[in-house]
Amino acid sequence: MVGKAAVLIGCNYPGTKAELKGCVNDVHRMRRCLIDHFGFTEANITILIDTDDSYTLPTGVNIRRAINRLVRSANPGDDELFLHFSGHGARLPAQPEENDNTGYHECIVPCDMNLIIDEDFRHFVNKLADGCRLTIVADSCNSGGLIENAKEQIGESTAKRKDEAFVDVPAGVELHARAGNGDIHLTGRALPIPILVELLKESTGKEDIHEGNIRSTIIDAFGDSASPRLAKSGHNRGIVDVNGKEESTRDKKQSTFLAPTAPSGRSVLISACQSDQNAADAKPVVKPEGAYGALSNTIQSILADQAKGEVLSNRKLVLMAREKLAKQGFTQRPGLYCTDEVAEEPFLTSDSVV
Template sequence: MVKKAILIGINYPGTEGELLGCIDDVKQMHKSLVELFGFSEENITELIDTDKSKIQPTGKNIRQALSGLVGSAKSGDVLCVHYSGHGTRLPPETGEDDDTEFDECIVPSDNNYITDDEIIEIVSKVPKDCSFTFVSDSCHSGGLIDSAKEQIGESFKKKPKKEFKFPFGLTSINMLKRGTGRDDIEVGNIRTTIFDVFGEDATPKVKKFMKTEVMSKKEVYAGASNGGLENECVLLSGCQTDQTSADVGSKGQAYGAFTNSIQIILGETKGKINYKELVLKSRKLLEKQGYSQRPGLYCSDSYVNVPFIC
């Protein structure tokens, strides 16, 4: 058995959407994996945007890291991914069929969005009997792997809102404009802009959309024939699909509220806690601290009471 992890932290320095705590989240998670869960340093890969000596968390690099993590895994391995950064929701465009009305996405440092469909497709290739834990401290993260059963959460118990609003006002649009050098971006042409700028490095969902061969989520799920999505993947989300995740503190001492809650609980329990207990305790702690976000747990029934990560 080998334990491997990909840790992604994006602070977006110098942009309108700059965050403060994502890199610190990666450092804290790295420490916990080594000290509490027995991960070797050589099996932990960090992608952060505040240190040029590290692999930069661009869309292409994140895709390659995730695909490499899953592709090199063998039965019995333990895989962990932690993401701290912006999350957003792309509205549907003409000709697109989407069950949830939105594509939940994570936002790489170069704004080359990675959609929920793409994450699902990668996770579907996890080998049998190989565990995969995805912790996402980002806005709208409850929908990132929405084929996994919702064990704790409210993301799929209510109809999606028809209207679209960016999670942080016009920040998403402005970050895209600055990152791509395009001033003509608006809600109706986000996907076409991403394709124009990133081409073959764009998310497959965008490429399929541009070729008018739009693939619905049901088709993506059907491709996961080995049952990997249902049986092997566990998603811990910092909030529900219609919520945002808090970035707290100031330069020098900052963190994501969800990640911080996890670290507090892991410290108190020495890492001896199952998925369900961890998410429930995180919910209570965040509520006590005054945050409205409600973390979620998405996995098969067989993983609910399994020890966190290992």
């Protein structure tokens, strides 16, 4: 018997210049998929969305707390954890002294702009219980490499193909396209730095924000709610650890957050696209309320078409998603990040819940 738990996060950013349409839909559809196909229960699925006050708001601190609780809930053995994020992605240039395998810090963008970066995700997976597996689906732009230094099985984020040019859905620009059997409007799920700067100005009331001080702005604005990993360069201040306790010394901070340990669990990242690509937020012309993320919709479609008893490995699922998206006219190319062994393991299992 396998214990199962999930955290599903959808950020539509309603009423802002960054508004998307399909992210909350992705969450509700993925919830149904987990229950129907993989034996998850309602009680073990945590949902954070920003369009319904009856749910927890997906702020930066709330997302980190939910992920920390998810990771801590697992017991050593075969427990299976699932994390789904649909929303904006972004990336910040890595500092010269940082050994980042893509050259950037890939981020997810909570509804309050309190960024969660690739090093945060590395910290989460390093805390997995022995034998436990965490599968992350990131339906956001710039999501390739979202787990810092995870092995790239499928993708071009850590070893760029210089002879290839990526053509993407422009961030913040709505395009008309055709996918499948109907017309759709596409919006990129990237949050360009200028828009991030503008939204940070609005939320903080500060005007002296630019690309060079985004890190310090977030740290100053959100205090102990900001990512501890953002504070690692040039900020000697108290930070909050995974259990919510403050650590006050720079040495303690560096030993806790900057020296990665070998993860004892098994992590999987399925990214919607490469580190330098946009992912599509698709809104059907005929039924705009049915908006969706291209990756989320594709994964759910593949799973719905599975023959009874058919098992899809992580590698096969990502390859099928790439093929299906390309046939539908999407330019984004999903990625897979995990060990060689985990790449061949099933994408989730249909075992009963404990």
